[in-house]
Structure formats: C-alpha cells, structure tokens
Amino acid sequence: MSYEDLAARLRAFAEGRDWQQFHTPKNLAMALAGEVGELLAELQWLTPEESVVVMDTSAAEGVRAEIGDVMIYLTRLADVLGVDLIQAAHDKLTDSAIRYPIEEARGSAAKASRTDPRQP
Amino acid sequence: MSYEDLAARLRAFAEGRDWQQFHTPKNLAMALAGEVGELLAELQWLTPEESVVVMDTSAAEGVRAEIGDVMIYLTRLADVLGVDLIQAAHDKLTDSAIRYPIEEARGSAAKASRTDPRQP
Amino acid sequence: MSYEDLAARLRAFAEGRDWQQFHTPKNLAMALAGEVGELLAELQWLTPEESVVVMDTSAAEGVRAEIGDVMIYLTRLADVLGVDLIQAAHDKLTDSAIRYPIEEARGSAAKASRTDPRQP
Amino acid sequence: MSYEDLAARLRAFAEGRDWQQFHTPKNLAMALAGEVGELLAELQWLTPEESVVVMDTSAAEGVRAEIGDVMIYLTRLADVLGVDLIQAAHDKLTDSAIRYPIEEARGSAAKASRTDPRQP
Numbered sequence: 001m002s003y004e005d006l007a008a009r010l011r012a013f014a015e016g017r018d019w020q021q022f023h024t025p026k027n028l029a030m031a032l033a034g035e036v037g038e039l040l041a042e043l044q045w046l047t048p049e050e051s052v053v054v055m056d057t058s059a060a061e062g063v064r065a066e067i068g069d070v071m072i073y074l075t076r077l078a079d080v081l082g083v084d085l086i087q088a089a090h091d092k093l094t095d096s097a098i099r100y101p102i103e104e105a106r107g108s109a110a111k112a113s114r115t116d117p118r119q120p
Numbered sequence: 121m122s123y124e125d126l127a128a129r130l131r132a133f134a135e136g137r138d139w140q141q142f143h144t145p146k147n148l149a150m151a152l153a154g155e156v157g158e159l160l161a162e163l164q165w166l167t168p169e170e171s172v173v174v175m176d177t178s179a180a181e182g183v184r185a186e187i188g189d190v191m192i193y194l195t196r197l198a199d200v201l202g203v204d205l206i207q208a209a210h211d212k213l214t215d216s217a218i219r220y221p222i223e224e225a226r227g228s229a230a231k232a233s234r235t236d237p238r239q240p
Numbered sequence: 241m242s243y244e245d246l247a248a249r250l251r252a253f254a255e256g257r258d259w260q261q262f263h264t265p266k267n268l269a270m271a272l273a274g275e276v277g278e279l280l281a282e283l284q285w286l287t288p289e290e291s292v293v294v295m296d297t298s299a300a301e302g303v304r305a306e307i308g309d310v311m312i313y314l315t316r317l318a319d320v321l322g323v324d325l326i327q328a329a330h331d332k333l334t335d336s337a338i339r340y341p342i343e344e345a346r347g348s349a350a351k352a353s354r355t356d357p358r359q360p
Numbered sequence: 361m362s363y364e365d366l367a368a369r370l371r372a373f374a375e376g377r378d379w380q381q382f383h384t385p386k387n388l389a390m391a392l393a394g395e396v397g398e399l400l401a402e403l404q405w406l407t408p409e410e411s412v413v414v415m416d417t418s419a420a421e422g423v424r425a426e427i428g429d430v431m432i433y434l435t436r437l438a439d440v441l442g443v444d445l446i447q448a449a450h451d452k453l454t455d456s457a458i459r460y461p462i463e464e465a466r467g468s469a470a471k472a473s474r475t476d477p478r479q480p
Contacts, residue, residue, distance in 0.1 A: 001206065001207070001210045002206065003123050003206050005210070006206055006209050006210055006213070009210070009213055010213065013213065013216070013217065016222045017220065017222055017225040019225075022285050024168040024169075024171050024172055025163060025168075025171040025172060025174060026163050026166065026168050026171040026386070026390070027168070027284050027285060029156075029159055029160050029163050029171075029390070030160070030280045030281075030283065030284035030386070030389070030390060030393075031280075031281070031284045032156055032159075032190075033153075033156050033157070033160055033276070033277055033280050033390075033393045034277045034278065034280045034281035034284060035277070036149075036152055036153050036156050036273075036277060037153070037273055037274045037275070037276060037277015037278060037280070037281075038274065038277060038278075039149055039152075040149050040150070040153055040270045040271075040273050040274045040277070041270075041271070041274035041277075043145060043146050043149050043270065044267050044270035044271045044274060045262050045267060046146065047408065048144040048145075048146050048147070048407065048408070049144075051144050051145040051146040051149075052144055052145060054145060054201070055201050055202055055203070063201065063203070064203050064208050064211075065208075065212055067194070067197070067198055067201075067203050067205065067208050068208035068209045068210075068211060068212030068213075069209075069212055070152075070194060071194065071198075071205050071206070071208065071209035072209050072212060072213060074187070074190060074191065074194065075209065077187070078187055078191075081174070081175050081183065081187075082175055083175070083183070083184050083187050085187065085191050086121065086122065086123050086126055086191070087121070088184050088185075088187050088188035088191065089126050089188045089189075089191035089192050089195065090121045090125070090126055090129070090188075091188060092185055092188030092189055092192060093126070093129055093130065093133065093188075093192060096133070097133065100137065102136045102137055105136075105137040105139075142405050146266070146270070147404050147405060149270070150266070150269070150270060150273075150400045150401075150403065150404035151400075151401070151404045153270075153273045153396070153397055153400050154397045154398065154400045154401035154404060155397070156393075156397060157393055157394045157395070157396060157397015157398060157400070157401075158394065158397060158398075160390045160391075160393050160394045160397070161390075161391070161394035161397075163390065164387050164390035164391045164394060165382050165387060167288065168287070168288070241446065241447070241450045242446065243363050243446050245450070246446055246449050246450055246453070249450070249453055250453065253453065253456070253457065256462045256465075257460065257462055257465040259465075264408040264409075264411050264412055265403060265408075265411040265412060265414060266403050266406065266408050266411040267408070269396075269399055269400050269403050269411075270400070272396055272399075272430075273393075273396050273397075273400055276389075276392055276393050276396050277393070279389055279392075280389050280390070280393055283385060283386050283389050286386065288384040288385075288386050288387070289384075291384050291385040291386040291389075292384055292385060294385060294441070295441050295442055295443070303441065303443070304443050304448050304451075305448075305452055307434070307437070307438055307441075307443050307445065307448050308448035308449045308450075308451060308452030308453075309449075309452055310392075310434060311434065311438075311445050311446070311448065311449035312449050312452060312453060314427070314430060314431065314434065315449065317427070318427055318431075320412075321414070321415050321423065321427075322415055323415070323423070323424050323427050325427065325431050326361065326362065326363050326366055326431070327361070328424050328425075328427050328428035328431065329366050329427075329428045329429075329431035329432050329435065330361045330365070330366055330369070330428075331424075331428060332425055332428030332429055332432060333366070333369055333370065333373065333428075333432060336373070337373065340377065342376045342377055345377040345379075
C-alpha cells in the first residue's frame with residue numbers, strides 16, 4: 001500500500017470514530033512526540049552497535065511498531081495541515097545539499113559532527 | 121518525487137559526505153526527537169484554534185521545514201534499520217482498527233479521549 | 241526530602257544495581273526524552289482548559305508519576321555530567337530576564353507569543 | 361539559590377510579563393519537549409564515550425544551557441499543576457526500589473538492560 005493510501009486510511013479512521021475534534025495540530029504534534037519517546041525507549045539502553053542489529057533481536061517487533069506509530073501521527077499531522085510530507089522532506093534535503101556541499105562536508109565530516117551536521 | 125526517491129537521496133547524501141558512521145539507529149532516533157522538539161516549538165504557544173490555521177500565517181514556512189526534517193530522519197532511520205516505513209504504519213493502523221472498532225469507539229469517543237485514544 | 245537527597249539516592253540506586261554502565265549521558269538523555277513523551281501522552285487529548293484541572297481528575301496519579309520520572313532522569317543526567325541543575329536553571333533565567341525585560345515583553349505579550357516567547 | 365527560589369522566580373517572570381495565559385499545562389509540556397529536543401541535539405552525533413566528557417569540550421556551555429532550560433519548564437509545569445517536583449521524583453524512586461530490588465536487578469543487570477531497566 002502507498003503513502004496516499006495511508007493518509008486516506010487515517011482520515012477515514014478518524015472520521016469513522018468522530019475523533020477529528022481531538023486532531024488539532026497541537027494535539028497531533030504532542031502525540032507524535034509521545035510516540036517518538038516510545039521509540040527512543042526501545043533503543044535507550046543499547047550500545048550503538050547493538051542498535052545497529054536491533055532488528056535481528058526480540059526487540060524488532062516493538063521497534064517496528066513504534067516506527068509505525070510515529071509515521072501514523074506524522075502523516076496525520078501533515079495531512080491535517082495540508083502539508084505534502086514527502087515533498088516537504090525533499091525540499092528540505094535540497095536546502096541541506098546546498099548548505100553542506102560534498103566537497104566541504106566530506107573533508108570536515110569529523111569536525112562537522114562535533115558542531116552540527118544538521119542533516120544526514 | 122516519491123518516498124523511494126527520498127530514501128535513496130538520503131542514502132546518497134550520507135554516503136557522499138561519509139556521514140554513515142554517525143547514522144547509528146541510536147543517533148538517528150535522537151536526531152528525530154530533536155527535530156520533533158523543533159516542530160513542537162513552532163506550535164507550543166498557539167491555541168488549538170490558532171494551530172489549525174497556522175499554515176495561513178507567517179509561521180507556515182517554519183512548520184513545513186520542521187515537518188520535512190522530521191520526515192528526513194524518520195525515513196533515514198527506517199531505511200538504516202531495514203524497516204518499510206509506510207508498510208509499518210499500515211500494519212499498525214490495521215491493529216488499531218481491530219482494537220478500536222467503529223461501533224465501540226464512536227459511541228464512547230468522548231470517554232475514549234479521556235482514557236487513551238491511542239490511535240487516530 | 242531535598243534535591244541533594246534525590247541525586248544521592250539516584251547514585252546509590254544505579255551503583256547498587258551495577259547500572260552505571262548504561263548511564264552514559266547519551267542514554268540518560270534518550271531516557272529523559274522517553275519519559276517526557278509519556279508525560280505528553282497524559283495531556284495530548286485534553287483541551288487547554290482540561291489540562292489546567294487535570295490534577296483534579298483520575299489522570300492525576302499518572303501525571304504526577306511521569307513528572308517524577310522526568311525529574312529522575314534529568315537529575316541523574318545533570319549529576320553524571322557534573323552540572324548543578326538548579327543553578328543552571330537560575331543562570332538561564334537570569335539571561336532570559338535580561339533578554340526579555342518586563343517593559344518590552346509585557347507591552348508585546350500578544351505579539352511575542354506569535355513569534356517566540358522562548359522563556360516563561 | 362534553591363529550588364523554591366527557582367519556582368518563585370519563574371512565577372514572577374511569567375506574571376511580570378503577563379505570560380500566564382500561555383502557560384497552560386499543555387503548552388508547558390510542549391515547551392518542555394522542545395527543550396529536551398534541543399538537549400538531545402547537543403549529544404546526538406557524539407559517541408557514548410564522547411558524551412561522558414562533553415563538559416570538558418566547547419559544547420559544555422550549550423549542554424548546560426539546555427539542561428537549564430529543561431529544568432525551567434519542568435519546574436514551571438510542576439508549579440502550575442501544584443505538583444511537588446522533588447517529592448514526586450522521590451516517591452517514584454521509592455516505587456522503583458521496590459520493583460527492582462538489588463538482589464534481583466544486580467544479578468540480571470545485563471539482561472535487564474535488554475528488556476526494560478525503567479529506572480536508573
């Protein structure tokens with residue numbers, strides 16, 4: 001199923017239960033933060049190396065579920081605000097590619113990480 | 121541009137700058153939480169009604185940028201973990217549709233909100 | 241019991257269980273974010289007015305517990321980093337009092353909220 | 361200066377600027393999450409070892425400032441809700457000491473970390 005299907009299912013889910021009244025952007029942003037918190041809780045006691053292979057452990061299902069929850073609220077928030085989620089990400093990445101050109105960023109990857117490598 | 125394009129661009133962005141070393145799931149989850157914090161900061165002093173129309177105000181660009189940043193890190197994290205982000209969301213929503221059937225959830229929408237309407 | 245008692249109890253708690261190895265600042269910051277997420281989850285579906293009186297409802301115990309959890313991790317993180325938590329807050333507030341003098345901030349409280357009243 | 365002084369200064373700060381109207385628990389919780397996000401951003405690209413010594417680096421001031429901001433909003437939120445912040449933490453820790461007795465938790469510290477060492 002696609003991203004558009006997801007946004008549509010979320011609209012139907014909220015409308016069918018008469019929950020739109022609770023879906024103000026403020027509330028959805030708080031719910032998003034709550035789910036990100038649950039995702040962090042899945043990883044917080046792992047070492048970086050353990051986190052790399054977490055999907056090969058019994059924690060995999062929980063991690064996948066929390067990622068799903070985060071995507072649900074992010075998609076719903078973007079939809080309620082009329083923001084094209086994927087395009088917004090693409091546009092931000094384009095800005096970052098301009099601000100962190102490969103020639104400069106690569107040479108100072110080590111330094112950059114200490115200051116603020118804002119984007120992946 | 122599509123979701124698959126986004127994941128691919130993010131891979132190339134990180135590899136081109138030799139930043140994969142910093143992209144452990146722990147770090148990406150922290151970066152995700154940081155961006156969600158910035159998104160909340162855009163909405164925190166607004167009333168719910170003001171948040172509904174925020175995209176009609178001067179704050180629109182900031183909100184859209186932060187949503188883009190959140191999607192960037194969520195997509196990158198899912199990709200690094202090998203999780204299909206959209207499918208994970210769909211699967212979680214299917215679980216919620218089963219746990220909150222319309223007949224029950226609608227009749228107690230008011231009550232449900234007071235306890236824990238975990239999903240949209 | 242005092243704040244100093246709290247920091248001391250937390251040290252003893254971690255040492256007694258041999259959990260210091262998990263208490264790197266990175267992990268403690270993630271745990272802090274996880275608990276803040278749980279606190280937000282207690283308030284996310286409430287209206288602002290309902291949130292004002294939440295401690296008069298059945299949600300009171302959960303809210304108090306989550307606030308306690310957030311304070312636990314914040315105190316532990318500050319202690320592990322050697323930061324005087326209360327003094328750090330006082331110093332930041334002093335900065336804010338200088339940046340947002342009453343004369344200017346009051347007259348534009350309405351406007352300020354729309355831009356970014358960064359401090360209380 | 362003490363914790364009580366901090367809560368009192370924050371009350372005066374908000375009242376002097378007529379900002380109490382923005383200090384609903386919902387908004388303060390969102391602001392708290394925003395500041396925790398900024399704190400995480402200070403640590404997100406560091407290795408666990410680097411995070412242990414961060415206060416010996418140029419990032420120290422930023423980390424201390426963000427910890428101060430988190431404490432400001434947590435204190436203000438607790439005060440507005442009438443929750444004794446330090447006592448709430450002590451009470452939660454007492455619960456955890458009962459749920460994770462040293463005899464059991466120590467012997468399985470390694471295992472416990474993989475499941476959910478909820479408290480320090």
